[in-house]
Amino acid sequence: MNAAALPLADDRLDIIFQALANRTRRALVARLAQGAAKVTDLAAPFEMSLAAISKHLLVLENAGMVDRSVQGRVHICALNTGALASADQWLDTYKAFWDDKLENFAQFVETENAQPPEKT
Amino acid sequence: MNAAALPLADDRLDIIFQALANRTRRALVARLAQGAAKVTDLAAPFEMSLAAISKHLLVLENAGMVDRSVQGRVHICALNTGALASADQWLDTYKAFWDDKLENFAQFVETENAQPPEKT
DNA sequence: TCTTAATTCAACCGATTGGTTGAGTAATAA
């Protein structure tokens, strides 16, 4: 079923979240979720140069989100969901925390106020 | 109550994922998931300056992940789950896609700025 | 062949990032 339960090294997560931190790249992910596509078609909806899209695809590829198959002069890109799953997994860890544990910030502040912190 | 069903504007997601794209900030999130803390305590485990941590906390705050309460000279930071939920929600969209095939996905594609499918 | 299409590469640019240090500002402690 789900084969992506890897250790999630920090530098790997850096690269994955960084790749997601750009709307053009997220739009490319959205597009690729519909199916594989060649670079020119991926670039078509955007108002930036093909070279810029090429760079964005490289970022996604380095993050492990996109696989590339070169057929002649055409590069076909496809989504690889493993990296996305890793990011999702990281977030899910903390979702579990806050669903269960975290309550009201104001409540904490009151508690902290009534109970002075220890000296350093 | 889950208040995180917002429209997920692109620039907002840019900021959220960018905030997560740094291991120090993710470590701060991890630390804050265990409970609120003051800035000095948050900075203690790291081998960088307090000013650097202060900046990281500002990034998390601007991303909506951290709330701050100033009590005297002490700033108490607490995790705000809304922004993390937004990132999770974005990823969940794709998780839903790759888990269940394109059930809800065509719907999503229309909402986003992705172009209609053009070729097979 | 000669031309065109698909894509990357390389150099460049301004803006941003992630860190530093030192000074500034308040609140608490002595």
Next chain:
DNA sequence: TTATTACTCAACCAATCGGTTGAATTAAGA
């Protein structure tokens, strides 16, 4: 009052980011 603590602010720096343009590469079509 004077120090000390908690933290931010401001200036600076090197590295990276996101884009550009123009040239290079390679494949396909005429």
